[in-house]
Amino acid sequence: MQEVRKKRNELLAQTVIKGLKSRNMEGYYASGREEAREIALSLIPEGASVTNGGTFSAEEIGLVDAVKAGNYRYIDRKDSKDRYTAEREAYSCDCFLSSVNAMTNDGILINIDGNANRVSAIAYGPKKVIFIVGMNKVAGDDIDSALKRARNEAATINAQRFGLDTPCTKTGACMDCKSPDNICCQFLITRYSKHPGRIHVILVNEELGF
Ligand code: SF4
Numbered sequence: 001m002q003e004v005r006k007k008r009n010e011l012l013a014q015t016v017i018k019g020l021k022s023r024n025m026e027g028y029y030a031s032g033r034e035e036a037r038e039i040a041l042s043l044i045p046e047g048a049s050v051t052n053g054g055t056f057s058a059e060e061i062g063l064v065d066a067v068k069a070g071n072y073r074y075i076d077r078k079d080s081k082d083r084y085t086a087e088r089e090a091y092s093c094d095c096f097l098s099s100v101n102a103m104t105n106d107g108i109l110i111n112i113d114g115n116a117n118r119v120s121a122i123a124y125g126p127k128k129v130i131f132i133v134g135m136n137k138v139a140g141d142d143i144d145s146a147l148k149r150a151r152n153e154a155a156t157i158n159a160q161r162f163g164l165d166t167p168c169t170k171t172g173a174c175m176d177c178k179s180p181d182n183i184c185c186q187f188l189i190t191r192y193s194k195h196p197g198r199i200h201v202i203l204v205n206e207e208l209g210f
Contacts, residue, residue: 006031006205009135009205010029010031010205012105012135012138013027013029013135013138013203013205014029015105015106016103016105016106016107016138016201016203017029017107017203018106018107019104019105019106019107019108020107020201021107022106022107023107023108023191023192023193024192024193024194024195024196024199025107025190025192025193025199025200025201026197026199026200026201027107027200027201027202027203028200028201028202028203029203029205030202030203030204030205031205032204032205032206033060033061033062033204033206033208034061034062035204036061036063036132036202036204037061037062037063037066039202040058040061040063040097040130040132040202041063041066041067041070043095043128043130043200044067044072044094044095044128044130045094046071046072047071047072047073048072048073048093048094048095049072049073049074049075049089049092049093049094049095050067050072050073050074050075050093050094050095050096050097051074051075051076051077051086051089051090051093051095051096051097051126052064052077052096052097052098053077053087053090053096053098053113053117053118053119053121053122054118055097055098055099055132055209056099056208056209056210057099057132057133057134057204057208057209058097058098058099058132060208060209061132061204061208063097063132064097067097075089075090075093077090087115087117090117090121090125090126091120091121091124091125091126092125092126093125093126093127094126094127094128095126095127095128095129095130096121096122096125096126096128096129096130097130097132098111098118098121098122098129098130098131098132099131099132099133099134099137099208099209100131100133100137100201101137101149101150101154101155102137102138102139102146102147102149102150102153102154103133103137103138103139103146103201104138104139104140104141104142104143104145104146105138105140105141106141107201108143108146108189108190108191109122109131109188109189109190109199109201110143110146110147110149110150110187110188110189110190111150111187111188111190112150112151112154112155112183112184112186112187112188113183113185113186113188114182114183114184114185114186115185116185116186119186119187119188120186122188122190123188123190127198128197128198128199128200129198129199129200130200130202131199131200131201131202132202132204132208133201133202133203133204133208134204134206134207134208134209135203135204135205135206135207136207136208136209137149137154137208137209138203143189147187151174151176151184152173152174153210154209154210155168155174155183155184156168156169156172156173156174157210158183158210159181159182159183161210162183164179164181164182164183165179165181166179166181166182166183167179
């Protein structure tokens, strides 16, 4: 990544961390993937039950593999024969790993979901939620800008990734569809956490996820 962009991201991350603090959420800055993984692991107690609702960013930094290999109880919904039960276990787990689809400069988190297992667990249930967020997902100073990123980038790329029959996979932009295949059924805006110490956001100075 260009040095000037890295510098700008490093400065912006401090603004985002202040915004998170004002919303009762903890923010951390990591200059790269390894540092992000170490911060995340330091937040997960030994023996904890851990799962996720589908997060490419946590996989990219090697966190999912590290948890699988470590002294934790990893609930693997992908390999589970009964995915519905595995997804429901997330509500009582110790740590839930996720990314965001976008966030604002002042710490508001935006997530869009088709199945709702991910957004519902972010909103309520797991004792701790740990977000891995590449600085490419910090999308401006208002909710509207972040929603635009979430719909026109994150959702359209995910629809492409899953090979869905939606307008965005043909046009590359969100067409606000009601297609049966659409993955934009539930929108979660997290603007404050009622529970101190529950939400942790690790900002990584790299491009991660979509
Ligand atoms: S076109 Fe449909 S599936 Fe694609 S991003 Fe928009 S609402 Fe979501």
